[in-house]
Amino acid sequence: MPDSVSKAAPVADYDSFAAAYSASNDNNLFNAYYARPEMIRLAGDVAGLHILDAGCGSGPLMEALRNKDASVSGFDLSPAMIELARERLGEDADLEVADLGASLPYPDDTFDCVVASLSLHYVEDWTSALAELRRVLKPAGRLIVSIIHPTVYAIVYPESDYFALTQYSEDYDFGEGTVWMTYWHRPLQDVINTFINAGFSIKTVTEPPPAANTPAELLPNPDGRSFICFLFFELEAR
Numbered sequence: 001m002p003d004s005v006s007k008a009a010p011v012a013d014y015d016s017f018a019a020a021y022s023a024s025n026d027n028n029l030f031n032a033y034y035a036r037p038e039m040i041r042l043a044g045d046v047a048g049l050h051i052l053d054a055g056c057g058s059g060p061l062m063e064a065l066r067n068k069d070a071s072v073s074g075f076d077l078s079p080a081m082i083e084l085a086r087e088r089l090g091e092d093a094d095l096e097v098a099d100l101g102a103s104l105p106y107p108d109d110t111f112d113c114v115v116a117s118l119s120l121h122y123v124e125d126w127t128s129a130l131a132e133l134r135r136v137l138k139p140a141g142r143l144i145v146s147i148i149h150p151t152v153y154a155i156v157y158p159e160s161d162y163f164a165l166t167q168y169s170e171d172y173d174f175g176e177g178t179v180w181m182t183y184w185h186r187p188l189q190d191v192i193n194t195f196i197n198a199g200f201s202i203k204t205v206t207e208p209p210p211a212a213n214t215p216a217e218l219l220p221n222p223d224g225r226s227f228i229c230f231l232f233f234e235l236e237a238r
Contacts, residue, residue, distance in 0.1 A: 018080035020174035022058035031118075033214040035146050035230055036061055038206060039117045042144050042234045046070035049112040054133060055100055055119025059085030059093070065115070073111070075104070100129050106136045113142045118230065121147045121183045124167070130198035134237055143200060143235040149207070149228050153185040163187045188231075195235055204234035 014021065025031040039061060043051070047069035053062045056074030058081050066072045066089070075098035076082050082095050089095070096105050100116070101123045114133050123129050133143055154162045169182040186194075195202060209226040210219065220227055 014078035015080035017174050017177075017179050018058070018078060018084055021179075022060075022081070022084050024174055025057065026060060029210065029214065029218040029220075030229060031060075033211045033218065034208075035117055036064065037211040038208045038230075038232050039115055039144060039146060040064050040068075041208075042204065042206070042232060043068075043070075043113065043115065046113065050110065052106070052111045052114045052136065054114055054116040055122070056085055056095070057081050059088045059095075061115060061117055062093075063088055073106070075100075100132075101125060102128075102132075104132045104136055108135055109138045110136050111141060112138055113144065115144045117144075117146045118148075120145060121185075124165075124184050126186075126194045127198065130194065130200070134199050137237045139237065141237045142203075143233075143237065145233045145235065146230045147191070148183060148185075149231040150185065150188045150191060151228055155228070165190070191231075195233065199238050200235035201238055202233060203236050204232075206232040208232065 043065060045068075046065055048071075050071045051065055051073070053059075053065075053072065053074035056062050056076050057078075059074060062072045062074045062085065072089075073094040073096075074085060075096040076085070077097065077099050079097050082097050085095050086093055098105055100119055114137055116133070120126065120129065137143065150162075153160065153166075153168075157168070160166060166185045167182060168185060169180045171178050171180050173179075192202070207226075207228070
């Protein structure tokens with residue numbers, strides 16, 4: 001859990017702690033053994049598909065999908081993250097510095113699938129962001145999304161208005177001092193309706209357990225019970 005929360009903390013400058021953040025994500029519970037395995041499972045057989053990673057960070061999900069014979073492209077707002085992704089994937093990797101909340105540097109109908117793992121909850125305006133993702137997808141292409149589960153906000157901040165679009169920041173320690181991560185909470189009804197209004201059909205919604213190979217010492221519940229953390233969607237462009 002975060003050390004504290006603020007409604008006025010600055011948006012994170014990922015360039016300042018990119019290496020520490022990437023190292024943590026490669027091995028921690030929530031990314032390595034929870035979000036990434038479920039994103040890969042939902043992607044399914046990707047051999048021969050052209051996939052865009054929207055908010056790719058240092059590229060671990062791109063690497064995993066490429067290892068399953070997909071053709072991968074990715075973008076991130078942080079130049080430092082893109083450099084780490086290039087180190088991971090090679091100098092010829094298709095990587096761009098771009099903003100999920102703005103116009104994307106790809107032609108219409110380019111990708112068979114877009115994955116957006118733990119990136120949309122940094123964006124205030126989902127309408128514009130989803131319109132861009134829909135634009136670069138081929139007809140009937142898939143969008144696979146993971147976000148912070150909306151109910152987590154209600155549990156952690158019971159005094160706040162669950163039904164309001166709210167920006168909030170939490171502080172974390174990635175080994176290089178305290179950093180602030182800033183998110184946008186929206187209620188579940190807004191999450192679902194924004195997907196539908198953007199031209200997507202919902203194929204699957206999951207609240208998975210952590211991966212079967214998760215080291216026992218990482219699990220928050222000694223008896224192996226799952227926990228509420230992220231929410232996953234498999235969507236199809238209409």
